[in-house]
Amino acid sequence: MxxxxxxxxxxxxxxxxxxxxxxxxxxxxxxxxxxxxxxxxxxxxxxxxxxxxxxxxxxxxxxxxxxxxxxxxxxxxxxxxxxxxxxxxxxxxxxxxxxxxxxxxxxxxxxxxxxxxxxxxxxxxxxxxxxxxxxxxxINTMDLSRLQSALADAVENENYELASQLRDEINKRHHERD
CATH class of the missing domain: 3.10.690.10 (Bifunctional nuclease domain)
Structure with missing residues (x-):
């Protein structure tokens, strides 16, 4: 390694x-x-x-x-x-x-x-x-609460590309737990 x-x-x-x-x-x-x-x-x-x-x-x-x-x-x-x-x-x-x-x-x-x-x-x-x-x-090093806060900010600021990336990371975390 x-x-x-x-x-x-x-x-x-x-x-x-x-x-x-x-x-x-x-x-x-x-x-x-x-x-x-x-x-x-x-x-x-x-x-x-x-x-x-x-x-x-x-x-x-x-x-x-x-x-x-x-x-x-x-x-x-x-x-x-x-x-x-x-x-x-x-x-x-x-x-x-x-x-x-x-x-x-x-x-x-x-x-x-x-x-x-x-x-x-x-x-x-x-x-x-x-x-x-x-x-x-x-974004893969941010905790879930910070991701959700950043997602809300991205949507509010109409930064939909970032919002999409944040949403995908949040969904990925939820699938990892299942």
Missing amino acids: KRTLLRFENVQQVVGGDGMAVIILTDGERKRALSVVCDEPMSQQLQMRMANPKACRTMLPETLVSLLPESYEMLICGLFEGQYQVMLMNNIGDSVRLRMSDAVLLSLISDIPLYIEDNLMERQCFPFDERAQKIAIP
């Missing part, structure tokens, strides 16, 4: 997003990017570590990570109901699932690498431009 090592680039608040923020991860060459939606508390945790990493050294996550005896890595291996599927694995084969935003935070505060399967990266990535004013959020 081929995979790509991701690096944390930044986190930005979404204007009018009710506490929603977007995490940007890039490949090693900073040519391709992946966007991940997170909530405000996670955004604050990431911003705190970007602004002053020294001040965070004695915080609980950093302290616990320093006690880890084994080598670990994380792999983004799929997408289900709008959520990236991430596995934290050690070198003896044990693994656990964790939230994507938690994986980003863990990677940021430790030396634990975060990988993504290449075929998933190809489907989800967009060209990275550090000067970009807008960030792409793939």
Whole structure:
């Protein structure tokens, strides 16, 4: 299985997003990017570590990570109901699932690498431009309530092409559950 090592680039608040923020991860060459939606508390945790990493050294996550005896890595291996599927694995084969935003935070505060399967990266990535004013959020990574809200907005604004794509994604999610 081929995979790509991701690096944390930044986190930005979404204007009018009710506490929603977007995490940007890039490949090693900073040519391709992946966007991940997170909530405000996670955004604050990431911003705190970007602004002053020294001040965070004695915080609980950093302290616990320093006690880890084994080598670990994380792999983004799929997408289900709008959520990236991430596995934290050690070198003896044990693994656990964790939230994507938690994986980003863990990677940021430790030396634990975060990988993504290449075929998933190809489907989800967009060209990275550090000067970009807008960030792409793939509709297949939005939760159902955000999809429904975006659908209502698209219909209200008469953006029927987007409304059709959103409707199709909502229907796909309902069929996945059945």
